[in-house]
Amino acid sequence: MSITHLQSFVAVAEEGHVGRAALRLHITQPPLSRHILALEDELGTPLFERVPKGMRLLPTGEALLHHARRILAEVDVATRTVREAAQGSGAASKPPA
Amino acid sequence: MSITHLQSFVAVAEEGHVGRAALRLHITQPPLSRHILALEDELGTPLFERVPKGMRLLPTGEALLHHARRILAEVDVATRTVREAAQGSGAASKPPA
């Protein structure tokens, strides 16, 4: 499980549609579809039900969604916190791109 | 920032030594060293002070360590929760390796 996979999962869960999620993530459908399949394979269970309109979360997916959002938020906080700590101590070695 | 990088970071932070952390992670020193350098580069600040005995956490590193542990723990919980949800609904498609 990678952070990229979790970002992909959340996007598909929120859009309910691999194509739209891919647009949102600025990648094409196939790699995004593969991210979901890889996650399902790793966890050993489907996360979505494939319906004619797109992708519908299963209970397993609902369970993951909570945690995925929390993880992604925490990654964000971690990044900001470290950058602030760096600024505070004037120890920055690289200016932000 | 990837989960692998965070695992590497925590191991080095706890061991205070790239070589020992590499043994613990069952990889060699160079990739582990690169993980730390990549993280420092991405965050724009050093996380460790290089001392003769090894690697010593800087305040920026201390700040990251808290979040990194929380993220890794949350990933663990997420994995278990989804697997339990799958068992509960009998929807498992792949037996655990």
Next chain:
DNA sequence: GGTAGTTACGAATTTCGTAACAATC
């Protein structure tokens, strides 16, 4: 000279996007 981290470099793996496919309405 021993111990530590880092850089060079080639091989193996992974990941991407285009194109083709499959399935459902």
Next chain:
DNA sequence: GATTGTTACGAAATTCGTAACTACC
């Protein structure tokens, strides 16, 4: 036949480990 997700496949990018290097006692 239009819309959706998936598989094939070759190219590009990443990541590994061995070997060589650097720095500090």
